[in-house]
Amino acid sequence: PAATSLSLSAIPMTAWSMPESMAQLFIKTEQAAAASSADHSGAHSTTTLSSPSSSPSNSPRPLKRGRPQQEIEDDAADAGSQRRKHRRLYAREYRAQMRKKVDEVETLRQTVDLLQRERVQSEARRLETDLKLAQMERALSESTQREAALSSLLTQFILTSMPQQQAVPITVPVTVSTSTS
Incomplete structure (x- = not known):
């Protein structure tokens, strides 16, 4: 019982709000650490290290699993929708x-x-x-x-048409008619 309470109290409060897969991984890591310390101390009881979900009678309150799966799926769909929209x-x-x-x-x-x-x-x-x-x-x-x-x-x-003796320039008579009225 001491190992279980130590294991649960060692989980920080942020693990309660983690998604389920991360919380399970965190819990398994804590259990493995507790099991290795129990092996070194000589304790052979593994029933006290069982998961609270498998034995709800051993835990004072049920393990919170974070947000509901449907909400996570809705958010993922919304995020995908937002990405497609963008x-x-x-x-x-x-x-x-x-x-x-x-x-x-x-x-x-x-x-x-x-x-x-x-x-x-x-x-x-x-x-x-x-x-x-x-x-x-x-x-x-x-x-x-x-x-x-x-x-x-x-x-x-x-x-050529004028005789050589006549060196007189050619004059053209101009007649000016005068009209009398």
């Missing part, structure tokens, strides 16, 4: 962030495409303007060359 919330937030990033990337791609098209169009307009300018310069150059060639031909024609 996981769903996190996944929802993560998907929303990813959708936002995908939208941002798509907007950036559209902006880049638009800028590239504008740059290509601007380059095309610049090339077209340069081409027109080159064509106008060529046309002006050709026109200047034709004018010079025509002037040269006209000068040759005039010089």
Whole structure:
């Protein structure tokens, strides 16, 4: 009886509020320690070290087993439910962030495409303007060359068609009509 009371009184009060599996482990450890000390002292009685649940008549009060199993299971289910809920919330937030990033990337791609098209169009307009300018310069150059060639031909024609003795410049008579009213 002394070993049983020593064993039960050695259990701290926190063991009473432990879950059942931990309390049983704690009690078994206490029993093993008491049994080893009883073996060393020469006591061969193991009936005094029996569990209070197996012999309720030996214990002054029943062993508290902590919270009821149903409550533990409910809490575990709630915790699992909470974890799933948090996981769903996190996944929802993560998907929303990813959708936002995908939208941002798509907007950036559209902006880049638009800028590239504008740059290509601007380059095309610049090339077209340069081409027109080159064509106008060529046309002006050709026109200047034709004018010079025509002037040269006209000068040759005039010089060859006029007799050498006549060195008088050609004068074109201009008639101005005067009208009388």
